[in-house]
Amino acid sequence: MSSLFDRYFDDSHRTLRTEVARFVAAEIAPYADRWEEDASFDVGLYRKAGAAGVLGPTFPTALGGGGGDVFHGIVAAEELLKGGSTGTVAGLGSLEIALPPILALGDDAQKQRFVPPVLRGEQIAALAITEPGTGSDVAGVRTRAARDGDSYVITGSKTFITSGVRADLVITLARTSEDPHGGLTFFVVERGMPGFTVSKALKKTGWWASDTAELSFDGVRVPLANRIGPEGSGFIALMQNFENERLMLAIQGHALAERALELARAYANEREAFGRKISKFQVIRHKLADMATRTASAKALTYAVAAEMKRGGSVVAEVAMAKNHAAEVAEFVCREAVQVYGGMGYMREAPVERLARDARLLAIGGGTTEIMREIISKTMG
Numbered sequence: 001m002s003s004l005f006d007r008y009f010d011d012s013h014r015t016l017r018t019e020v021a022r023f024v025a026a027e028i029a030p031y032a033d034r035w036e037e038d039a040s041f042d043v044g045l046y047r048k049a050g051a052a053g054v055l056g057p058t059f060p061t062a063l064g065g066g067g068g069d070v071f072h073g074i075v076a077a078e079e080l081l082k083g084g085s086t087g088t089v090a091g092l093g094s095l096e097i098a099l100p101p102i103l104a105l106g107d108d109a110q111k112q113r114f115v116p117p118v119l120r121g122e123q124i125a126a127l128a129i130t131e132p133g134t135g136s137d138v139a140g141v142r143t144r145a146a147r148d149g150d151s152y153v154i155t156g157s158k159t160f161i162t163s164g165v166r167a168d169l170v171i172t173l174a175r176t177s178e179d180p181h182g183g184l185t186f187f188v189v190e191r192g193m194p195g196f197t198v199s200k201a202l203k204k205t206g207w208w209a210s211d212t213a214e215l216s217f218d219g220v221r222v223p224l225a226n227r228i229g230p231e232g233s234g235f236i237a238l239m240q241n242f243e244n245e246r247l248m249l250a251i252q253g254h255a256l257a258e259r260a261l262e263l264a265r266a267y268a269n270e271r272e273a274f275g276r277k278i279s280k281f282q283v284i285r286h287k288l289a290d291m292a293t294r295t296a297s298a299k300a301l302t303y304a305v306a307a308e309m310k311r312g313g314s315v316v317a318e319v320a321m322a323k324n325h326a327a328e329v330a331e332f333v334c335r336e337a338v339q340v341y342g343g344m345g346y347m348r349e350a351p352v353e354r355l356a357r358d359a360r361l362l363a364i365g366g367g368t369t370e371i372m373r374e375i376i377s378k379t380m381g
Contacts (some may be wrong), residue, residue, distance in 0.1 A: 049122025105229030164213025253326025
């Protein structure tokens with residue numbers, strides 16, 4: 001099966017895979033279960049990941065990144081997810097959606113000021129888009145930023161913000177005019193700015209080790225130097241960012257499915273029923289075959305979309321397809337893995353139980369399945 005996908009990778013990708021796998025074995029896998037139960041991972045992991053070159057493999061080398069292509073990002077994500085804690089990966093990976101607006105819109109001074117400390121693991125970055133009354137419809141953003149001399153005053157709230165509890169930098173989308181799309185602007189809100197608070201740490205169905213926050217902006221004064229790009233530039237940058245986020249979620253989908261399939265196969269080869277391994281029963285073999293087929297199809301579509309992104313092609317509809325398909329596959333394969341495990345699969349100590357919970361978010365995050373279908377349908381005429 002692996003040879004089907006080998007053409008996407010060269011020696012630099014394979015070297016990175018080995019390095020990330022080594023990091024995961026030493027710094028994540030031994031602690032994953034405890035971090036999930038504690039609903040938080042060791043904050044020191046950011047610095048360790050930064051020192052190991054795990055953070056930002058696709059970011060420019062001039063800013064401390066790895067300078068790799070989209071498949072270097074895929075390699076890192078796939079290996080990190082093998083560590084057993086999707087929540088930890090989500091927390092470490094929040095910079096992947098938080099920093100791109102700065103890269104796209106920021107000036108050189110802003111890039112040098114905000115990006116390298118995050119890639120070194122010295123600071124944590126989060127992206128704040130979603131609001132209590134506004135999800136996928138970003139044109140409905142109500143958080144406002146009013147110009148006042150050489151600063152802006154931001155008022156509003158955000159919710160479901162990954163890494164929001166511990167973030168040092170919150171890249172925040174706010175409304176600077178009434179234009180639904182042209183009135184949106186990004187700002188970097190920094191920890192400790194008066195009026196900026198974490199309203200609540202949110203508890204989730206899955207991704208337990210990642211912190212997820214509700215944030216409040218009560219007249220937060222943000223200097224002009226923290227405005228990213230000109231007023232009204234936020235929407236286009238956000239749409240570009242969504243493509244990267246959706247690809248990341250598609251990668252998670254096939255990676256979670258692969259892990260669930262691997263665990264189910266191993267369990268079926270160990271578990272006995274009626275005097276033989278359950279892998280000897282046709283119903284189990286066929287179940288595993290269906291799981292493997294769907295996993296390969298999700299991976300193939302995701303890789304094909306990533307390859308087109310690497311070439312600079314437009315993939316608005318295709319990345320939505322990849323995300324939807326990978327989300328469906330992940331839920332199916334993880335659910336079937338639980339079924340292979342039987343009663344043990346419903347126990348918290350079983351890794352497939354966690355995978356089944358974690359997979360559920362993929363159809364929601366980065367734009368719901370329903371929104372993705374709307375995007376796809378619009379390109380069909």
